[in-house]
Amino acid sequence: MTELKERHEITLTVNGETVTRTVEARQHLVDFLRNELQLTGSHLGCEHGVCGACTVRLDGEIVRGCLTLAVQADGAAVETIEGVTETGEIADLQETFVERNALQCGFCTPGMLLTAAELLNAGKPATRAEIRTHLSGNYCRCTGYHAIVDAIETTNNKRLGTK
Amino acid sequence: MKAPRFLYVRVASLVEALEVLAEYGDEASVLAGGQSLMPTLNMRLSSPKVLVDINRIDDLKGISLDGNMVRVGALSRHADVMTSPIVVEHLPLIAQAYPFVAHAAVRNRGTFGGSVALADPASEMPACVLALNATLVLDSKAGGRRNVAASDYFKGLYETERRDDELLIEARIPIKAAGEVSAFGELSRRHGDFALAGVAMHGTVANGVITGLRPVYFGSEDRPVLGVATAAAVEGKGATEETFAAVNVALGNDLDPLSNFHADAATRLQLARVLTKRALTSMVNGGGVV
Ligand SMILES: Cc1cc2nc3c(=O)[nH]c(=O)nc-3n(C[C@H](O)[C@H](O)[C@H](O)COP(=O)(O)OP(=O)(O)OC[C@H]3O[C@@H](n4cnc5c(N)ncnc54)[C@H](O)[C@@H]3O)c2cc1C
Ligand code: FES
Ligand code: FES
Numbered sequence: 540m541t542e543l544k545e546r547h548e549i550t551l552t553v554n555g556e557t558v559t560r561t562v563e564a565r566q567h568l569v570d571f572l573r574n575e576l577q578l579t580g581s582h583l584g585c586e587h588g589v590c591g592a593c594t595v596r597l598d599g600e601i602v603r604g605c606l607t608l609a610v611q612a613d614g615a616a617v618e619t620i621e622g623v624t625e626t627g628e629i630a631d632l633q634e635t636f637v638e639r640n641a642l643q644c645g646f647c648t649p650g651m652l653l654t655a656a657e658l659l660n661a662g663k664p665a666t667r668a669e670i671r672t673h674l675s676g677n678y679c680r681c682t683g684y685h686a687i688v689d690a691i692e693t694t695n696n697k698r699l700g701t702k
Numbered sequence: 703m704k705a706p707r708f709l710y711v712r713v714a715s716l717v718e719a720l721e722v723l724a725e726y727g728d729e730a731s732v733l734a735g736g737q738s739l740m741p742t743l744n745m746r747l748s749s750p751k752v753l754v755d756i757n758r759i760d761d762l763k764g765i766s767l768d769g770n771m772v773r774v775g776a777l778s779r780h781a782d783v784m785t786s787p788i789v790v791e792h793l794p795l796i797a798q799a800y801p802f803v804a805h806a807a808v809r810n811r812g813t814f815g816g817s818v819a820l821a822d823p824a825s826e827m828p829a830c831v832l833a834l835n836a837t838l839v840l841d842s843k844a845g846g847r848r849n850v851a852a853s854d855y856f857k858g859l860y861e862t863e864r865r866d867d868e869l870l871i872e873a874r875i876p877i878k879a880a881g882e883v884s885a886f887g888e889l890s891r892r893h894g895d896f897a898l899a900g901v902a903m904h905g906t907v908a909n910g911v912i913t914g915l916r917p918v919y920f921g922s923e924d925r926p927v928l929g930v931a932t933a934a935a936v937e938g939k940g941a942t943e944e945t946f947a948a949v950n951v952a953l954g955n956d957l958d959p960l961s962n963f964h965a966d967a968a969t970r971l972q973l974a975r976v977l978t979k980r981a982l983t984s985m986v987n988g989g990g991v992v
Contacts, residue, residue, distance in 0.1 A: 540718045543711035543752065564710030564753065567740070586703060587741035591807065600781075600810040606740035607811065610710055611733075611755060657806065675893040676805025 549613035553578070554622030562609045569593045571609035572619060580620035580649045584678065591677030594650035595619050601657050620649035629656050632694045641690040643681035650677050655691045665695055705743035712755040716841065719756050719869055724843035726752045728866040733757070734777060737804070737812035738820050762815070762871065765789060770877055776815020776870045780804070783814050792877035795834060795884035795904055798991045799826040802886075805894040819870045821855075821862045821925065824896035826888070828856060829920035832928060833884075833902040836875040842868040849874075859924040883907045885981035887992035888921075889973050891964075897921030898965045899973035903981050905933075910940045910986045917981070919974055922959040929956040932978065941982040949982070950975050 541547060550559040553576060560575055567586075572578040572595070584590035586605045593604035596618035623629050629652055635641070642648045651674065658665060658673045665673070670688050679687060713719040723730055731750035733739055734757070742748045756762065762777035765786045772792050774783060783789055784800035803809060803817070803826050817827040818838065831838065831852040838855050841847045844867060852873075855863045864870060878884070888900035898921055905915035915936045917929040931952035939945040959970035980992035 540714050541710075541712045543709050543722070545707060545709055547710060563707070565705040565707055565743075567705070567744075570704070586744045588737060588808065591805070594807055597811075601807045602811045603737070603740075603807055605744065606736050606808075608710070608733075608736070608740075610712075611736075611757065613712075654807065672801075672893055673806055676807055 547610045547613070549610055551612045551614060552616045554618055554625065560609075564608065564610050566609045567605050568595060568597075568607045568609050568612055568617070569604035571612075572604070572617070575609075578619050578621050580624075582646055582649060584646070589678070590647075591650040591654065592647055594653045594677070596623075596653060601653050620652060623653065623656065629659075631697065632656065632659065632690065635690040635694045636687075639686045639690040639693065641682060641686040647677060647679040647681075651679065651687055655687075655694075658691065659695055659698060662699070664699060664701065665692070667692060670695075703744050703746060705740070706746055706749045708743075708750055709752045710755065711752065712758060714758060716759055716761055716869070716871075719754060719759060720841060720843040720867075722752065722754050723867045723869060726754075730754050730866075732819070732869065734816035734819070735779065735812035737808050738816065738822070756869070767792065767877070768874075770879075771874045772877055774814050774873045774875065776813065776819070776872055778814045780809035780812045780814065780817070781806070784809065793834065793875055794878060794989065795886060795902055796827075796830050796875075798884060798886040798989075799830050799888075799902060801991075802826055802888045802890075802894070802897070802900075808894075814873070815870045818855075818873060819862070819864065821860055822896070823859060823924050823926065824900075824921040826886075826897070826900065826902070826920065828852075829900065829902040829918040829926040830886075831873055831875065832856065832926050833904045833916045833918040834875050835916065836873045838873055839871040840864055840868040841871050847871070853928065856925040861925075878904075879906075881906045881908055883985050883989040885984040885989045885992055887977040887981050889977065890921075899959075899970050899977060901974065901977045901981055903985065905936075905985065907985055907989075911938060912936050912940070912982065912985055913938060915985075917978065919957055922957050922970055922974060924960065927957060929953065929978075931955040936982065941986045945982065946979050949978055953978060 582592035584592035729751040903917040935948040935952040
């Protein structure tokens with residue numbers, strides 16, 4: 540059991556690097572990433588779980604960064620859009636987003652990319668309807684989604700060698 | 703917005719969790735997946751003194767087959783329950799309902815037990831545990847373990863039989879027996895949003911005749927509602943126009959939907975009738991999502 544208190548020391552890896560900080564319990568993961576680590580790729584739209592702009596990976600799975608406390612990430616591995624950009628894991632998807640005009644203001648894009656990456660990593664064919672269902676937790680106020688679905692569909696098909 | 707200040711403790715075992723809950727009672731909130739609690743904190747709708755993080759109690763995770771029931775640990779993530787081969791084989795109703803619960807990222811974190819503990823009236827899992835006649839297991843330092851039937855558990859809007867010092871440990875859900883069939887239907891504005899109307903039903907079908915039906919309506923009133931009159935109207939009948947007519951009358955007796963800005967009572971009742979007709983038709987054809 541940790542001590543019952545307001546400030547906690549946490550150690551976690553962020554994009555592969557180990558960091559140790561003391562955080563207030565009430566600070567959520569995206570404020571921690573943005574304010575403590577200057578990783579501003581994770582965005583805050585609604586801060587109550589609806590928009591998906593805050594999507595990050597926690598121990599390999601996408602989660603809402605605004606609904607996860609930084610203190611809960613103690614001992615965990617966090618990956619952000621900066622990290623997956625650097626490793627090149629989704630370089631093809633990012634390229635296709637540009638080609639297809641799948642972003643305008645770009646506010647939703649980091650969350651969209653990480654959410655799409657989970658679908659791509661499943662390595663299975665996905666219909667447009669399935670892609671839309673998988674993206675249902677991510678709002679985009681600019682593109683109307685069509686181009687985003689195009690980009691994900693194209694990338695998935697390319698990776699599977701079906702087109 | 704940002705959450706108010708609170709004290710945080712991450713417990714490593716069930717015993718520790720029950721200790722903290724015994725000490726702080728209604729000043730403490732259990733933090734499971736946080737997918738409902740965190741929004742209320744960020745919007746400052748609640749301000750507990752203490753948050754008890756139960757996420758690392760491994761004993762509360764896992765899905766297992768135990769004789770003629772499935773045990774679902776409270777801390778099992780939505781995503782894990784949804785894809786569990788045990789659930790897919792033995793609890794088809796839950797497998798049918800899960801794609802309607804929130805979105806991928808929320809399901810990775812949110813828990814089965816959190817959903818049942820919270821008892822949101824528009825939520826799918828409370829309706830499913832009621833339709834399947836599940837038993838919910840609660841534990842506390844003062845009172846020890848006790849079993850509560852799902853039919854006694856849901857008391858009102860976010861109100862349940864659980865006391866503040868109790869933790870929900872697991873759900874014990876009877877497996878589908880031979881001849882039993884499930885159907886599930888939900889209407890919402892956007893996939894993954896909370897239901898405007900929904901039904902989860904389970905019963906026995908033989909030669910196109912339905913018996914022992916348990917139709918549960920959610921997104922209707924302040925808690926999931928078992929359609930007792932509806933079940934009586936269906937008993938021993940097939941999915942015919944005559945049955946549907948009787949069901950339409952019965953549903954008017956079973957349900958008294960709440961009106962809000964999402965939909966008014968008359969709309970919700972009409973949607974429940976439409977869903978029930980679809981679900982009954984599906985039941986006699988093997989069941990499924992309608
Ligand atoms: C955008 C969005 C859409 C959603 N859509 C849906 C939907 O369509 N359908 C749906 O059902 N849900 C939906 N949810 C809610 C989601 O399913 C939550 O995961 C669930 O309601 C609560 O589970 P949790 O583990 O996240 O619990 P938490 O948020 O951690 O806790 C919820 C409440 O239950 C208590 N609690 C949790 N676990 C226990 C326990 N073991 N014992 C005692 N008390 C406990 C907590 O103290 C708290 O009061 C949505 C959430 C979001 C953010
Ligand atoms: S900021 Fe987290 S979901 Fe909107
Ligand atoms: S590109 Fe502007 S919100 Fe999606």
